[in-house]
Each structure stands twice: as structure tokens, then as C-alpha cells.
Amino acid sequence: MTDSYEEIDADVLVVGAGPTGLMLAFELTLAGASAIVVEKAEHPNPQSRAGNIQPRTAEVLDMRGLLDEISDPATRTLSRVGHFAGLPVRLDYTTWNTPYPASLAIGQGRIERHLERLLTGNGTPVERGQEVLGVTQDEDGVEIRTEHRRRRARYLVGCDGAHSAVRRLSDVAFPGQPATSRSTVVDLDLTGDTPPPGQHFSDYVRHAGDRWTMLHPIEDDRFRMMFGRTGAGLAEADEGPVHHEEVAQALRATHSDRVQVRAVLAGSRFSDATRQIEQYRHGRILFAGDAAHIHAPIGGQGVNLGIQDATNLGWKLAAELRGDAPTGLLDSYHAERHPAAAQSLQLTLAQRAIMNPTAPESSALRGLMLDLAELPDVVARLSGLMSGLALRYELPGPDHPLLGARVPEATLATEAGPRRLAELLHPGRALVLLFSDRLRPELPDSPHGPLIIRADPVPEIPAAAALVRPDGYIGWVGDDIAGLTQALATWITNATPLHSA
Numbered sequence: 001m002t003d004s005y006e007e008i009d010a011d012v013l014v015v016g017a018g019p020t021g022l023m024l025a026f027e028l029t030l031a032g033a034s035a036i037v038v039e040k041a042e043h044p045n046p047q048s049r050a051g052n053i054q055p056r057t058a059e060v061l062d063m064r065g066l067l068d069e070i071s072d073p074a075t076r077t078l079s080r081v082g083h084f085a086g087l088p089v090r091l092d093y094t095t096w097n098t099p100y101p102a103s104l105a106i107g108q109g110r111i112e113r114h115l116e117r118l119l120t121g122n123g124t125p126v127e128r129g130q131e132v133l134g135v136t137q138d139e140d141g142v143e144i145r146t147e148h149r150r151r152r153a154r155y156l157v158g159c160d161g162a163h164s165a166v167r168r169l170s171d172v173a174f175p176g177q178p179a180t181s182r183s184t185v186v187d188l189d190l191t192g193d194t195p196p197p198g199q200h201f202s203d204y205v206r207h208a209g210d211r212w213t214m215l216h217p218i219e220d221d222r223f224r225m226m227f228g229r230t231g232a233g234l235a236e237a238d239e240g241p242v243h244h245e246e247v248a249q250a251l252r253a254t255h256s257d258r259v260q261v262r263a264v265l266a267g268s269r270f271s272d273a274t275r276q277i278e279q280y281r282h283g284r285i286l287f288a289g290d291a292a293h294i295h296a297p298i299g300g301q302g303v304n305l306g307i308q309d310a311t312n313l314g315w316k317l318a319a320e321l322r323g324d325a326p327t328g329l330l331d332s333y334h335a336e337r338h339p340a341a342a343q344s345l346q347l348t349l350a351q352r353a354i355m356n357p358t359a360p361e362s363s364a365l366r367g368l369m370l371d372l373a374e375l376p377d378v379v380a381r382l383s384g385l386m387s388g389l390a391l392r393y394e395l396p397g398p399d400h401p402l403l404g405a406r407v408p409e410a411t412l413a414t415e416a417g418p419r420r421l422a423e424l425l426h427p428g429r430a431l432v433l434l435f436s437d438r439l440r441p442e443l444p445d446s447p448h449g450p451l452i453i454r455a456d457p458v459p460e461i462p463a464a465a466a467l468v469r470p471d472g473y474i475g476w477v478g479d480d481i482a483g484l485t486q487a488l489a490t491w492i493t494n495a496t497p498l499h500s501a
Helices: 019-030 055-062 108-121 165-169 244-255 302-322 332-355 360-372 376-387 481-491
Strands: 010-015 035-038 134-137 142-145 150-158 182-192 205-208 211-217 223-229 259-271 274-276 285-287 411-414 417-420 431-434 440-442 451-454 465-468 474-478 498-500
Touching: 010 019, 010 142, 010 302, 019 035, 019 108, 019 302, 035 150, 055 302, 134 165, 150 165, 150 302, 165 285, 182 244, 205 244, 211 244, 223 244, 244 259, 274 332, 302 332, 332 360, 332 376, 411 451, 440 481, 465 481, 474 481
Parallel strands: 010 035, 010 150, 150 285, 431 451
Antiparallel strands: 134 142, 142 150, 182 223, 182 259, 205 211, 211 223, 411 417, 431 465, 440 498, 465 474
16 A cells, blocks of 8 residues: 555546547546556557447537537538337437437547547547556555556546456456357448448348348448348357458348458457446446446447446546545446446347347337337337437436436527537536526635526526536526535535525
């Protein structure tokens, strides 16, 4: 054990330079904490990987001013309407009052490159080629050991994916359903009658005998194809490197000779395992993204869950490091994000069952779901679940439909002119929205404290005031100064706010 400040390299060690780890480091630095990102791979992964940004994640990136920088609005594809289990049902996101009523086609690599540039530009190290070989923690901090050095911080967050070294070295169990099948995903250069962009997901899925493929265009004239064999167990599935001929065979089986492979640009294997750790916090070690939960890549959930883990954890961990976190704030990360991921995992399992083309019960489920999808309420519920827009945390406070929900899209008339709520959240600070002159809270002066925004009332938030947390969720909404004061003490600061009614 050591309590020497000089031996601390950073406030937080973030292991893993994927979207979750990089977004977490960004959130931490925005809130005034120092971070070091440690990554095993020497170079960024060239494979496209996740490329489906759900509406709620688009809102999250927007509220940090990142979305337009990552993807040019003039060229960003907004035509990917949602789907559930590959069924020919167009999920309608417009009922959820979002500026992003469709999934955005933004490659994972583009997100990673931009975040890494931002971090290194502000002096936050991203140390590549550093495999974590040992993890130890004590009451004052956490130390990691790599082949060439040791690093110590006050906290460690494992964001290092499905095969997390931090999770393994910390002896944290990863319970759930083991894999029953393995499939392949590749980035391709194709020629011939290639599928056009903008189609529904169901239009890209093909079956031929026991083979299935899902082929669709991605950015830079590339194509991504997922493929496998129905009913093939792990022992029967191909392993090891992805070869040109196996890709060509799968493509010929489902697309005949109308499409040919010019080059396999990158490829990898994945399984349908579904797992989740039981606790997201183990002392000074926390977990986020695929290090905390994995599922089959159905419905475009993975990268979205990870980015939202990061935005939930970052401000809470930074407040803990500053010493002004209310009691229990850091533990609320597990309390909120574990159920959110568990719901997504169940959603993925349900889709996997429906999408199995060989099981007679799956055919019956598909027929039932297609009948149910004719009901508007069913489509609205599925749209909210798949997009992340329906997520609502169970928070203490008055009985109000907005409590615990994402703050709705709105433009406020403020003293400084019209301001979008997403724009006001760019600094990563909480917002105290005041729509009544009779509420006049006075808060302790802090560079990371809440911003007080006075504005004309808006129909989207029918109340005298609201507290919007840094992650864009409403932590309190009501009409009385006492309730607002209590909410500030619950979510923002352990210092006693001054106020006058």
C-alpha cells in the first residue's frame, strides 16, 4: 500500500482504446480528471466493426459537440430505419421527439480516430502496445503491470472488450450463456450487382440451404458481410484467419455470380455468447462496455451500450475524485447501467430466437411478431427499446413522466438567445433549468458545478424547473425550491447549496 501522491500517474487508468474507453477518457478530462488510456494493440483496428449508431447514442455525441465533427451532416446517412430481428418492419423513431429519427451510418473506426485525436491533443496519453499483465488494488489506488512499466492511479476502468484482461486478472466472474455458434464478419471490396445503400436491414439478409449472409455497403465504397451456417455448432464452425475462398463460397451461395469478391480487406470471428458481470464496481476497479457485457451482434446495440456506459460513469467518477460527490453517486453507475445492459441482452436473445431459420418454433415466433407489428403501440415500444430512447432510470423524486428519462429535444429562449439543450450540455456540466422567476437557487462556485439556465417555459418540460444531469437524463423535475435543493444534494454536490425562494 502506498499513499504517496508522487506515485500516482493519473486519476484514472482506462484500459482499452475502443469507443467505450476513449469516450470515458474524454468524459473524465471534460470533468477535470486526468486519465491515461492503455491499449494492447499497437495500431488501430482497420476493420469497420460496429457502424450503426442508434438515435440515443447520436444524441449523446451531439450533447458533447462530437457528432458533426465525427460525421459531416452533409454526407451522413440518415436512411437506416430501425429493425427488430431482421423482420420486414420499419421501426418509427419519430414518435420519440429526437433530432435523429434513424440510425446513423458512422463507422466505429471513425469514432475512435476522432476521440483519440482529441485526447492526445489535450495531453491525455493513449499508450498503445501495452498489454496488461497484472492488476493489484489497495485502499488508495490501483496498479497495472505491463511488459515494460508499471502504472498507478486512484481508479482503474476496464474497457478492454469481451476478453478483458482486467476482468480476468481481477478474478471477476463473467456469468451468462456460453456460445453455441460462431460466425464471421468481413470488410470487402466487391464488383458486380452490389446491394445499394439505404435499404431496410431485412433486404440485406439472404439464406441458401444452411448458409446465411448479411451484405450491405459501408463507408468508402466498402461492403461488410456477416455470414455463417445455421445449425452449425462451435466444433463445426471455421476458426482462425478468414480466407478469401470461404468468403467467396458464402457469397456465391446466397448471391450466385452476380457479386464477386475483389479483395477481403479485413475479417474476424464472433460468437453468440451472452454474458454480464454481476457487479460493475469492484473496489477501485470498474468495468464498462464489452468488458462488462457481451451479446450476439444483432440489432446494433454493442457500441451504443458502451458509449452510454462511458457517459454515465465519467461525470460520477470525476466527482468522486474531486471529493464533492454525494454519497452513493459512484455506486449509482452499477445501479443504472447494469439493468440497462441486462434489458438489451434479453432483447438480443429474443431476436436470436426469432432469427433462427431452421427451428419451427422460430417460424411461429416470426409470424406472431409480424402480426403484433401491425399494432402501433408495439412498434413504438420496439422502437424505443432498439434505439435506446425509451431508457428511463428509476430515480428518487416526484412522480413525473420525465423523471429519469432523457431530456427531450427542445430549443430554449434564454437571455443569451435561443439555445438547443444539446448545445448547453457541451461542457459536460449539469443544467438547472428555471422556467419561473420565483425560483432563485444560489450554488457554490465551482468550475464543474451546474449551469443555471433561465428560460421561457417550453411544452416539452411542463414544470417550473428541472435538473438535467451531465449525461442528459433528468434527475429532478418539479415546482419547489426544496425539491431542487435535495436533487442537487443527491446528484451534483455534497456541499450544501444556498438558495432563496
